[in-house]
Amino acid sequence: MFSILIPLAAFAIIILAQIIKVLKEYERGVIFTLGKVGRRAAGPGLVLLVPAVQQMRKVDMRTLVADVPPQDVISRDNVSVNVNAVIYYRVVDAVKAVVQVENYKEATSQLAQTTLRSVLGKHDLDEMLQERDQLNKDIQQILDEQTEAWGIKVANVEIKRVDVAESMIRAIARQAEAERERRAKVILAEGEQQAAAKLAEAAQVLSQQEGSMQLRYLNTLQEIAGDRTNTIVFPFGTEEVAKMLRGRT
CATH class of the missing domain: 1.20.5 (Single alpha-helices involved in coiled-coils or other helix-helix interfaces)
Incomplete structure (x- = not known):
C-alpha cells in the first residue's frame, strides 16, 4: 500500500508545483495559453496554471542597472576617447518585454552601446567634458524612445568616465x-x-593751448626731481627751445 502511495504523492507534488505559482511583489507573470499570451500579466500573489496547457514566464519589474562596457569613440574633432556609462531602466509592460524582444536585457545593453557611440561621435571633446549633463539627457531620450516598443522605460543615463590617450593629453595641454x-x-x-x-x-x-606742453614738461621734471639714484635724460623739444630763444630776443 505504502509503495503505491509514495509515487502518487510525488506525482501530486509535481502537479501542484506546476499548477500553483507565487509571484513576489516586484514580479509579474506572462502566461501563455496554448502559445497565446493574454493582454495583461498576472501577479503579484498566487497564480494558478493549467498543466500542459499554460506556461508562465516571470519578469522582474524593479529598476535594473546596466553597465555599458567601455566604447571607443572618435569625436567630431577627430580625438579618440574611451567612454563608458551606466543606464537605469525598468520594465513597465511585462507582456511587451517578453513578446516583442527575445532578451530585453541584452537588447537594451546593445542598443545603449550603439547609441553612446553615435551620440558622442557628433560632439567635440570639449563638449564631452563640459556638457556631460546634456549628453546624458540626449542619450536617455533616444534610448527611451527606441525601447518603448519593448515595454521598457529608461529612467536615467550617466556617462561615468571619458578617457583620453596620454599622447592626446599632452597635445591638448600644448x-x-x-x-x-x-x-x-x-x-x-x-x-x-x-x-x-x-x-x-x-x-x-x-596742442589747443599755447604753453601747455611746456607746463607738462615742467610738471614731469618736478615729479622726477626727487630721484637721484640714476642719471635722468629728459627730452626737450626743439620747438620749445626755439620759443625760449625767441622770448629772450
Whole structure:
C-alpha cells in the first residue's frame, strides 16, 4: 500500500508545483495559453496554471542597472576617447518585454552601446567634458524612445568616465598653452591700442593751448626731481627751445 502511495504523492507534488505559482511583489507573470499570451500579466500573489496547457514566464519589474562596457569613440574633432556609462531602466509592460524582444536585457545593453557611440561621435571633446549633463539627457531620450516598443522605460543615463590617450593629453595641454598665449597677446595689443587712443586725445588737448606742453614738461621734471639714484635724460623739444630763444630776443 505504502509503495503505491509514495509515487502518487510525488506525482501530486509535481502537479501542484506546476499548477500553483507565487509571484513576489516586484514580479509579474506572462502566461501563455496554448502559445497565446493574454493582454495583461498576472501577479503579484498566487497564480494558478493549467498543466500542459499554460506556461508562465516571470519578469522582474524593479529598476535594473546596466553597465555599458567601455566604447571607443572618435569625436567630431577627430580625438579618440574611451567612454563608458551606466543606464537605469525598468520594465513597465511585462507582456511587451517578453513578446516583442527575445532578451530585453541584452537588447537594451546593445542598443545603449550603439547609441553612446553615435551620440558622442557628433560632439567635440570639449563638449564631452563640459556638457556631460546634456549628453546624458540626449542619450536617455533616444534610448527611451527606441525601447518603448519593448515595454521598457529608461529612467536615467550617466556617462561615468571619458578617457583620453596620454599622447592626446599632452597635445591638448600644448593647445591650451598656445590658446592662453594668444589671449595674452590679444589683451596686450588691445591695451596698447587703448593707450594710443588716450595719448592721441591728450596730445590734441595739449596742442589747443599755447604753453601747455611746456607746463607738462615742467610738471614731469618736478615729479622726477626727487630721484637721484640714476642719471635722468629728459627730452626737450626743439620747438620749445626755439620759443625760449625767441622770448629772450
